Amino acid sequence: MARKRKGRDISGWLVVDKPAGITSTAVVNKVRWALGANKAGHAGTLDPDATGVLAIALGEATKTVPYITDALKAYVFTVRLGQATNTDDAEGEVIAESDLRPTDTQIKEALTPFLGEIMQVPPKFSAVKIDGQRAYKLAREDADFEIAARPLWVEELVLVDRPDADHVVLEMTCGKGGYVRAIARDLGAALGCFGHVRELRRIWSGPFEAEDGISLEQVDALAKTPALDEYLMPLEAGLADLPELKCTPEGVVRLRNGNPGMVYPGDAEYGEEAWASFQGRPVAVGIYKSGELHPVRVFVTPSEG
Structure with a gap:
């Protein structure tokens, strides 16, 4: 037990x-x-x-x-141009430098290839697992390894400020699994001047x-x-992106026991994921089919043990 x-x-x-x-x-x-x-x-x-x-x-x-x-998230971050670091952020050791400083127009043009579905290689100092070990652990040991690229959806990436020649402030909206440090690194590479993240702030998440x-x-x-x-x-x-359906009195009993339960008609389409409530309290998340919610996750309230 x-x-x-x-x-x-x-x-x-x-x-x-x-x-x-x-x-x-x-x-x-x-x-x-x-x-x-x-x-x-x-x-x-x-x-x-x-x-x-x-x-x-x-x-x-x-x-x-x-x-x-899984929801979209937005970040505002400052990229330090002219320097690459081994961690792709300001905490790392500078491993390459350049005197080249792109114009605002060049930066804006370089952002376009980062939009939509892109392939991104996570930083070596990250929690990605390589043969069962965290990449950052291998990186600290100076191990020789590669990280496979993975897909990332970038909804938006825009230039919002240019405080000085060495720094650019960007705002990005993206899907799950993205590394802002990798964006800074790859943008610097695309511009031919190197780059790393100086400051990073997540302004919203879902x-x-x-x-x-x-x-x-x-x-x-x-x-x-x-x-x-x-x-x-x-x-x-946490379910704001899913449609809500109201349970029937009989349906809530079945759903709380992990079985498909009847719900009243709502905004959910057949086969769509939705969540069900009863008397204002969440009961379950599941798939809506023919007037029933087929539960995937059932919520247990303290009074229900």
Whole structure:
């Protein structure tokens, strides 16, 4: 029999505006402690030096994490032109330099090939696994290895500022699995001047925005108090991109037992993924077919054990 996790049966989302200098895992652990939650996880890692949206799921909301991970995300980042580093960011060692500085027009033209479905090679200092080992571990050991390119959808990539000749500020909207550091590296290569990320901020992720996030200082200040609970967003916030269907009284019983259940007509099309609710509470996520939702994930509320 599985051991019951210690902590509160609390479910929902807490959006943290992550500061620089801390890992995503450390933020999750801090939030879990502050709320006394028995289960927590995040929907998309940010590098330690990156800031912005870190959406943390608690309890049953962890079942909705894939829907945020798969959603579009937006970043604002500064590229340092004229230098390449071994980590593709400012923390790394400079490994190549150039005096060439492209014009704004040249930069804008160079951004076009990065739009749409592209193939991207993740940085060697990344968590990608190579023969069972993390790439960053192999890189620290100066191992000789290659990382295969992988697809990335880039919805938008635009120049938003040029503070000086050495720096360019870009905004990118992309799908899951993208590395902003790789964009900076590859843009620098395309321009013939090298480049790396100087600053990086995730401004939104799916339905969650940085301006709505709570700071880590606030989490500390409100830890273990009911005031912190006021910042929680409901579980269904992670399902914002899916249509909602209302359960019939009979259907909710069947869905909670993991069986297909009847739902009232709604915006979902046949074969489409949707989520079902009953009396304002989320019940399950599944596939809509012929008046029934076929559950993929079923939510358990504390009162249901």
